[in-house]
Amino acid sequence: MESVLSTLEITPIPCLRDNYAYLLRCKSSGFTAVVDPSEGSPVLAALDGRLDYILNTHHHWDHTGGNEALLEAYPQAAVFGHASDRGRIPGQTEFLEDGETIEVGLHKARILFVPGHTTGAIAYHFRDDLFTGDTLFIACCGRVFEGTAAMMHASLQRLAALSPQTRVWVGHEYTLANLGFAQAAEPDNKDLVSTLARAAATRKQGLATVPSSIELELKINPFLRAETDTDFARLRSWKDRY
Numbered sequence: 001m002e003s004v005l006s007t008l009e010i011t012p013i014p015c016l017r018d019n020y021a022y023l024l025r026c027k028s029s030g031f032t033a034v035v036d037p038s039e040g041s042p043v044l045a046a047l048d049g050r051l052d053y054i055l056n057t058h059h060h061w062d063h064t065g066g067n068e069a070l071l072e073a074y075p076q077a078a079v080f081g082h083a084s085d086r087g088r089i090p091g092q093t094e095f096l097e098d099g100e101t102i103e104v105g106l107h108k109a110r111i112l113f114v115p116g117h118t119t120g121a122i123a124y125h126f127r128d129d130l131f132t133g134d135t136l137f138i139a140c141c142g143r144v145f146e147g148t149a150a151m152m153h154a155s156l157q158r159l160a161a162l163s164p165q166t167r168v169w170v171g172h173e174y175t176l177a178n179l180g181f182a183q184a185a186e187p188d189n190k191d192l193v194s195t196l197a198r199a200a201a202t203r204k205q206g207l208a209t210v211p212s213s214i215e216l217e218l219k220i221n222p223f224l225r226a227e228t229d230t231d232f233a234r235l236r237s238w239k240d241r242y
């Protein structure tokens with residue numbers, strides 16, 4: 001049973017130039033997982049002698065590049081990804097479908113299939129926390145590489161419908177640049193002004209801008225706010241050229 005007394009400890013691990021891996025630790029059981037290890041060494045340095053799960057949001061190398069190094073050190077760790085990413089995620093042992101649940105110690109996560117950035121993209125939805133990979137960024141979304149704009153729009157709308165308090169942990173520190181584009185798209189949005197000031201101060205201290213929340217994203221993220229597929233597609237192609 002999920003207990004209110006149990007905490008899921010979440011630590012962002014900066015990787016490569018601007019990626020985040022996330023270390024998840026169930027405080028009650030010590031059960032440990034990592035989301036999207038871009039590379040091995042910073043994650044290995046952050047681990048405390050235990051790794052149970054590697055949770056990949058999609059197959060791109062900057063989200064899975066550390067899988068093999070981690071498996072060398074922790075050969076018993078299970079590697080999760082979408083069922084359709086079979087053959088694309090190094091070391092994958094678990095083939096997830098939409099709606100399945102997994103357990104990180106006492107903490108359950110529901111798998112949300114969110115194709116668009118890639119055709120095998122998933123998000124991991126814990127009670128209070130959402131890991132979005134390259135589907136949802138702070139004030140933006142990922143490029144539509146393998147899916148269609150309509151597919152990506154539908155995926156983002158699913159995330160937008162989650163509880164507003166849900167914390168949002170994204171795959172890249174693109175926040176300042178994203179907020180710049182968002183301001184170009186929505187010049188009269190006052191929430192963007194205050195969010196940009198806060199993010200700039202955070203980055204000036206060398207800190208991460210994660211987590212955001214669904215509540216904040218609904219106010220500042222033009223891609224979550226796009227009402228139709230056509231609006232979304234227009235915005236995405238503008239951002240691609242921005």
Ligand SMILES: [Zn+2]
Nearest residue numbers: 058060117134
């Ligand atoms: Zn990607």
